């Protein structure tokens with residue numbers, strides 16, 4: 001938690017304000033550090049609740065697909081840049097997710113256009129990343145799916161058909177890599193066990209010992225994996 005202690009000329013009153021994860025505490029000039037700490041500790045539950053509420057509001061805010069907005073890719077944040085160029089393509093570098101567009105001034109609805117380009121780009125990246133990971137983990141158990149597909153599932157991360165076709169939700173690559181690994185291992189294990197029995201989870205654990213953390217992460221943060 002980030003605390004900003006502001007000493008004011010007020011005599012007695014203390015005020016606490018929470019904004020974007022930053023907590024501003026206004027205190028009288030001469031109040032001791034210890035007293036300030038006590039005040040913060042007393043209000044900690046309230047502060048945490050505020051931060052939590054505000055972070056939920058951020059999640060619910062739809063993306064505008066404009067310059068400067070942040071997009072997550074494998075758990076890292078990249079800033080969107082819309083740049084005029086001779087042909088349409090997307091470049092991801094250390095800090096930026098760059099959408100290159102020809103004749104920007106001729107595009108009717110840039111946000112809509114960028115949104116659809118980005119979705120396609122994420123889907124392509126997802127197919128490539130998930131195919132590689134499926135091969136990597138599949139080699140360990142000497143098993144591979146009949147084919148791999150990418151889909152836009154509303155409320156699941158993957159599926160494995162009785163014919164051995166694994167379908168992944170492309171949104172998973174918005175999240176951190178350990179979560180992507182978990183989903184791959186989960187679906188691969190369904191090639192051996194088409195249920196969630198004990199031996200299924202044993203297979204998951206054998207391939208990915210720390211899977212419980214990733215599974216928990218996904219339960220808590222899964223709904224945030226949107227662009």
Ligand SMILES: [Zn+2]
Pocket residue numbers: 186190195196
């Ligand atoms: Zn499952």
